[in-house]
Amino acid sequence: MKQFISTDALRTSLIVCICMMFGKLFHVNSHVYFALFPIIIATKVKDYSWKGLSKTFAIVLLSAYCAVFVSEVFSDHPFIIWTISIVLFDQLRKRADSPAKVGALFMPTINWILNVVFALHTTMDMPQRLH
Numbered sequence: 001m002k003q004f005i006s007t008d009a010l011r012t013s014l015i016v017c018i019c020m021m022f023g024k025l026f027h028v029n030s031h032v033y034f035a036l037f038p039i040i041i042a043t044k045v046k047d048y049s050w051k052g053l054s055k056t057f058a059i060v061l062l063s064a065y066c067a068v069f070v071s072e073v074f075s076d077h078p079f080i081i082w083t084i085s086i087v088l089f090d091q092l093r094k095r096a097d098s099p100a101k102v103g104a105l106f107m108p109t110i111n112w113i114l115n116v117v118f119a120l121h122t123t124m125d126m127p128q129r130l131h
Contacts, residue, residue, distance in 0.1 A: 008043075011042060012039060012042055012043065015035070015038050015039060015042050016035050016039060019034040019035035019038050019039075020034065020035055022034050023035070037057065040056075040057075040107065041053065041056075044056070044107075059104070059107075059108050060107045060108050060111055062108075063107075063108035063109070063111045063112045064111040064112070064115055066112070067111065067112045067115035067116050067119075068115050068119065070084055070085075070116070071115060071116055071119035071120065072119070075119070075120075078120055081116055081120065082116075085112065085113075085116060088112070089109065092105050092108075092109065
C-alpha cells in the first residue's frame with residue numbers, strides 16, 4: 001500500500017498542533033510564537049544539543065535585535081535604514097560562498113527585512129502583525 005503522507009509532514013504537523021495548543025493554554029495573543037522556532041528546529045537543525053541550538057538561533061536573534069535597533073535609532077531617516085540594509089546584504093552575499101552558507105543566511109535576512117519593513121511602515125506590535 002502506498003504511503004500518502006510523509007513522516008516529515010506528519011511530524012511537522014504534530015509539532016505545529018502541539019505548540020499551538022500550548023499557546024492557547026498559556027493564553028497568548030499569537031500562538032505562532034510557540035510554533036515558529038520549534039518548526040525551524042524540526043526542519044533545519046541537525047544538532048539538537050543546547051550548544052547546537054544556541055549556535056543556530058544566535059545569528060537569527062542577533063539580526064532581529066540589530067534590525068530593531070537600527071530602525072529605532074534612524075526612525076526619522078528611512079534612507080539611512082535602507083542604505084545600512086543594502087550594505088549589510090551585500091556583505092552577507094559576498095561571504096556566502098557555498099550553498100550551506102547561503103541557506104544559513106535565509107532566516108537572519110528574513111528577520112532583518114521583516115523587522116525593518118514593519119518598523120517603517122506600520123505602528124502595530126508583533127502579535128498584531130502576525131494576525
